[in-house]
Amino acid sequence: MKKYNWAILGCGHISKKFSNDLKLLPNANLYAAASRDWQKANDFKNEYGFEVAYGSYTEMVNDPNVDVVYIATPHSFHHDHAILCLKNKKAVLCEKAFAINKNEAAEMIAFAKENNTFLMEAFWTMFQPSFNKAMEILKSGELGKLQIVRSDFAFNAPFIEEKRLYNINLGGGSLLDIGIYPVFAALTSLGKPKIIKTFAHFSATGTEESISIIFKYAGGEMANLTSSFAAHSPVQTEYWCENGYMILNPRWFMPTKITVVKHGQEPQHFNSGHTEGTGYHYEAAHVMKCLDEGKIESEIMTWQKSLDLMELLDRIRIDAGIFFPEHDEKMFF
Ligand SMILES: NC(=O)c1ccc[n+]([C@@H]2O[C@H](COP(=O)([O-])OP(=O)(O)OC[C@H]3O[C@@H](n4cnc5c(N)ncnc54)[C@H](OP(=O)(O)O)[C@@H]3O)[C@@H](O)[C@H]2O)c1
Incomplete structure (x- = not known):
């Protein structure tokens, strides 16, 4: 059984729950905690039993021992953080909402394809x-x-x-x-x-x-x-x-x-x-199964499902007048 070295990108609220569930999986190794603040990463590492702490996300993705990254930053950063990981050939499980809009999601998927690297939205309900x-x-x-x-x-x-x-x-x-x-x-x-x-x-x-x-x-x-x-x-x-x-x-x-x-x-x-x-271990187990099988896309939480979901959110936002000025320049598809 191959063991995968997991890294946490963003040591916030949901990363804590996810890390506790990761411990239930025998093929998951709690390897790295990465925060913008080294002390925070180190505290997280010690509390949840990770091996190394990084005071920047970039340092973490440069660690060759990291296999798969769980991205749990605010939605506004999912696009940039996913691309940072994918460019460094790290498999990615990215929290919902996958991105701010469908265009950002499509760019993330394009990077996964270009780098031949796994990417999945952490829509945990799909695995319940x-x-x-x-x-x-x-x-x-x-x-x-x-x-x-x-x-x-x-x-x-x-x-x-x-x-x-x-x-x-x-x-x-x-x-x-x-x-x-x-x-x-x-x-x-x-x-x-x-x-x-x-x-x-x-x-x-x-x-x-x-x-x-x-x-x-x-x-x-x-x-x-x-x-x-x-x-x-x-x-x-x-x-x-x-x-x-x-x-x-x-x-x-x-x-x-x-x-x-x-x-x-x-x-x-x-x-x-x-x-x-x-209940977060179901999605994490699925990610490792996909990696075992050499896949870059899940057959359950497919890229198309994430795109469809983002498209619906975009359509809802347009009707309701909800805009994110820093991201929506390229929203319309
Ligand atoms: N699946 C679920 O059940 C579930 C539940 C809750 C949330 N989520 C999703 O998970 C993501 C994170 O949610 P959360 O509740 O864990 O958020 P949170 O507690 O606010 O933590 C987000 C983390 O993102 C990092 N971060 C990077 N840049 C930041 C900035 N400019 N401002 C604030 N934080 C920044 C911080 O980590 P560092 O300080 O360590 O760098 C922070 O601890 C969201 O997309 C949310 O939708 C999913």
């Missing part, structure tokens, strides 16, 4: 046993045709101007941070919509704070999607079908329970089979 079980149930047809998707993700985030969530230069706003999950729920079940309508409310820094999105499809199907930093929501996804409905229970995008209610019958409950960790 519960999400995959729900997709199986939908595809089986036992609930009949899917007509409506209703999905939400909201939490009350304190307004701190300079922090990532409310900082327009860091890709702030609920849509790219958490609204991306309801959009993903619609995309993975109903596909790309014909019509998108939105309402958005903006914070004092000009970032979008709350957004309601309606998708309408050619066959009359609809999706009703919401995200917000102003309130707490159930964090649930429902699939309404001709013969009943299915609920991906809170928090629907990670390991969770599924409830299936066939019209007029008692609810049936399914457990995910998930036993340990938060």
Whole structure:
């Protein structure tokens, strides 16, 4: 069994959870922690059991021992940091939102191809046993045709101007941070919509704070999607079908329970089979499987899926008037 040396690029909130899950994988070696601040990298290294600490991202990508990099910086840096890694032939698992817009995502993919190096968006829901079980149930047809998707993700985030969530230069706003999950729920079940309508409310820094999105499809199907930093929501996804409905229970995008209610019958409950960790190890295990097989693209979280998701986010942003001035010059495709 080949062991892969993982490096963390950006020692923030999510890197901590990811690193804990990485420890569950026998073929993952927690090798390097890279931060803009050496002391922070060294503290992270010691707390999570990495071998080396780097005080700059560039130093880390120049280390020949690094095999694969987990990028967990604000969305506004994903494009540049992915390209930095790919140019140095480091495999990349890059957090969502994959980029700020579709053009940036396409450039990242072009660099992966040019450098013959693995690149995947860290859309962990795609690898969750519960999400995959729900997709199986939908595809089986036992609930009949899917007509409506209703999905939400909201939490009350304190307004701190300079922090990532409310900082327009860091890709702030609920849509790219958490609204991306309801959009993903619609995309993975109903596909790309014909019509998108939105309402958005903006914070004092000009970032979008709350957004309601309606998708309408050619066959009359609809999706009703919401995200917000102003309130707490159930964090649930429902699939309404001709013969009943299915609920991906809170928090629907990670390991969770599924409830299936066939019209007029008692609810049936399914457990995910998930036993340990938060659920980030599924995507990390998949990355290493791809590397074992010499792949540069995942057959599950494909580049096309990331492009489709970015395209939908771009279309939503255009309708809602959400722009990122430092990035959107080349947004329109
Ligand atoms: N999959 C999930 O469940 C999940 C959950 C949360 C977040 N995320 C995604 O992960 C990414 C990071 O989110 P997070 O919540 O971990 O963010 P965070 O705690 O704010 O950390 C981001 C890290 O990025 C680095 N960074 C580089 N340049 C920066 C700058 N100019 N300002 C601030 N930080 C900068 C910092 O690391 P150094 O100081 O060490 O350089 C910082 O600790 C986002 O894209 C987010 O959407 C995913």
